[in-house]
Amino acid sequence: MSVLVFAESPEGKCKKVAFEAVSYARKTADLLQTNCIALTLGSPDNASDLGKYGAKEVKNIPNVPEHLDGAIYAKAIAGAVRKTGATVLILSHSSTGKSIAGRLAVKLEAGYVANVNGLPMIENGFEVNSVAFSGKATATYAMESDIKMLSLMSNSFQVEVSGEVLDVDTIEMDLPTSELEITDVKKQEGAVPLPEAELVVSGGRGFKGPENWQILLDLADALSAATACSRPVADSEWRPHHEHVGQTGVTIRPNLYIAIGISGAIQHLGGVNNSHCIVVVNKDPEAPFFKAADYGVVGDLFDVVPRLTESVKKYKASHG
Amino acid sequence: MKQLVCISSMPDTAAKISFTADQTHFNKEGVQYIMNPYDEWYALVRAVEMKEEHGGTITVCHVGTANNDTIIRKALAIGADEAVRVNKDPQDGYDVAVQIANVARDQEFDIIYTGKESIDYNAASVGAMLAELLDLPFISYANHMTYAHGKASVTREIEGGDEIVALPSPFILSASKGLAEQRIPNMRGIMMAKRKPLNVVEPVAVSQMARIVKYSTPPPREACEMIDPEDMDALVRKLAEEAKVI
Ligand SMILES: Cc1cc2nc3c(=O)[nH]c(=O)nc-3n(C[C@H](O)[C@H](O)[C@H](O)COP(=O)(O)OP(=O)(O)OC[C@H]3O[C@@H](n4cnc5c(N)ncnc54)[C@H](O)[C@@H]3O)c2cc1C
Ligand SMILES: Nc1ncnc2c1ncn2[C@@H]1O[C@H](COP(=O)(O)O)[C@@H](O)[C@H]1O
Numbered sequence: 371m372s373v374l375v376f377a378e379s380p381e382g383k384c385k386k387v388a389f390e391a392v393s394y395a396r397k398t399a400d401l402l403q404t405n406c407i408a409l410t411l412g413s414p415d416n417a418s419d420l421g422k423y424g425a426k427e428v429k430n431i432p433n434v435p436e437h438l439d440g441a442i443y444a445k446a447i448a449g450a451v452r453k454t455g456a457t458v459l460i461l462s463h464s465s466t467g468k469s470i471a472g473r474l475a476v477k478l479e480a481g482y483v484a485n486v487n488g489l490p491m492i493e494n495g496f497e498v499n500s501v502a503f504s505g506k507a508t509a510t511y512a513m514e515s516d517i518k519m520l521s522l523m524s525n526s527f528q529v530e531v532s533g534e535v536l537d538v539d540t541i542e543m544d545l546p547t548s549e550l551e552i553t554d555v556k557k558q559e560g561a562v563p564l565p566e567a568e569l570v571v572s573g574g575r576g577f578k579g580p581e582n583w584q585i586l587l588d589l590a591d592a593l594s595a596a597t598a599c600s601r602p603v604a605d606s607e608w609r610p611h612h613e614h615v616g617q618t619g620v621t622i623r624p625n626l627y628i629a630i631g632i633s634g635a636i637q638h639l640g641g642v643n644n645s646h647c648i649v650v651v652n653k654d655p656e657a658p659f660f661k662a663a664d665y666g667v668v669g670d671l672f673d674v675v676p677r678l679t680e681s682v683k684k685y686k687a688s689h690g
Numbered sequence: 691m692k693q694l695v696c697i698s699s700m701p702d703t704a705a706k707i708s709f710t711a712d713q714t715h716f717n718k719e720g721v722q723y724i725m726n727p728y729d730e731w732y733a734l735v736r737a738v739e740m741k742e743e744h745g746g747t748i749t750v751c752h753v754g755t756a757n758n759d760t761i762i763r764k765a766l767a768i769g770a771d772e773a774v775r776v777n778k779d780p781q782d783g784y785d786v787a788v789q790i791a792n793v794a795r796d797q798e799f800d801i802i803y804t805g806k807e808s809i810d811y812n813a814a815s816v817g818a819m820l821a822e823l824l825d826l827p828f829i830s831y832a833n834h835m836t837y838a839h840g841k842a843s844v845t846r847e848i849e850g851g852d853e854i855v856a857l858p859s860p861f862i863l864s865a866s867k868g869l870a871e872q873r874i875p876n877m878r879g880i881m882m883a884k885r886k887p888l889n890v891v892e893p894v895a896v897s898q899m900a901r902i903v904k905y906s907t908p909p910p911r912e913a914c915e916m917i918d919p920e921d922m923d924a925l926v927r928k929l930a931e932e933a934k935v936i
Pocket of ligand 2: 696753783
């Protein structure tokens, strides 16, 4: 028995999603009074840091392809589960995690709950909560399989520093070479991927056209926030598709979501209603989004947003 | 070429979400069901475009009860040639994957499509499970694909960007926004769909390893605090000091 967590390192480095998963795994292991083992694949340069986030052991399987190959990654992780005798396997509900979790569930004959948003409850066996119906409900699952697998929803568990840097222990494993050929990679501009962002500024049709987006970008810049948009904005190609949030776009859970010129249709709310704090700027006091907001500003965005940006800058300048 | 598109059904995006009195089951009463948008708008339409370009057939597969036959007919109206429905209200994603694998095995499909995720539970698990069961490569979150001479070039969404992967068929992909443009079925399609085969097959036995024991709904948000639009300093102060988010 132990808890194994796959700490992903998509660009050769473990980042926030991995630290969240490890912090979560440590808490889970404490609940079960067992060991927390972090696993990395490839050659991340900061694997030993995972000890700081609560892993008691850090293991690495170096000989996997640099690009995501679900078949090989799943083989490697399943191998590590067997070697360590882990009975709980934790992944991130990220693009990487999602593309391998299904394979692992089949290989390990494990029950699998995706999109988990809180610690397991062990009073009656092993139960976990997961988001259902686009954030409109929570479903509680009872898991009875020998090996239990979960994927953790981004931004739903606080990163915690609770330990020390550790030595990394290499696991030797025979793995096939990848048959996928990567012919091109296009990195997105901008620092933080939307699902991981803590602050998000989002715009809707109220902006009238792409030529007005600078107003939003300036606010995002002042806050160091990621940017998002409503579906019609992405569909009209005012903004790239990967910024489209909602039930048919990206689901996010930032600390702060600022929605500007977005009406708050139910399908839009489906992707953002789990945000910790929501601010809405809309000129229509009847806009449905106000019902889902913590703070509301009724006003013309072309007037309000530039002044908000100035206020943010002023506050930051006077508070370091 | 032979293509298979997996289609699931969801409560309509505007449906009211409620549960049975004991909070253990979703209350289906009065709820309209739709085809999962990722399956309909992107996976199925891309398969139809591929057929227009390369010929062959499209099968759609759904694991569900006869209540969903209208959704299956819609898929046939958009351009699939035949449908297979596995007659079972599936217990979870694994159940779905096992049933579809059972239908697809030995049929030599060149490309199998799933949607990126179902928009009710967002599990995004069926595609990868199916890939493991059928021992095929799986390309997740495909937003563009070209295909020639048995070889595909697929753009997939990965952490922080896009990546183009070249691979030979057969393979499984999950369809993300951008793979195709939504099509509305026309009258001719709807008429033809009535005569296309919809085969019903019985499920194989699958053990269940995680089950939902309870639903709960989040407490409603407190009433929104309105801020004077002339005083953005006040908003910033509240975000920093009250909500502590900046
Ligand atoms: C199956 C399905 C799935 C969908 N999925 C999604 C999804 O994932 N994400 C999504 O976003 N939508 C989705 N939609 C679409 C959704 O129903 C709405 O149509 C969409 O969210 C509206 O976008 P919007 O708020 O930007 O535009 P609008 O509804 O046009 O709202 C614009 C808002 O801007 C305000 N405004 C205008 N001018 C100003 C100004 N000068 N200053 C301040 N405010 C101003 C207006 O008062 C209005 O509230 C989906 C729809 C369906 C049917
Ligand atoms: N009951 C079902 N019948 C057929 N295909 C399904 C079913 N459920 C899910 N799928 C497919 O799997 C995809 C991902 O669903 P999920 O793993 O539930 O998020 C969907 O977009 C469908 O293509």
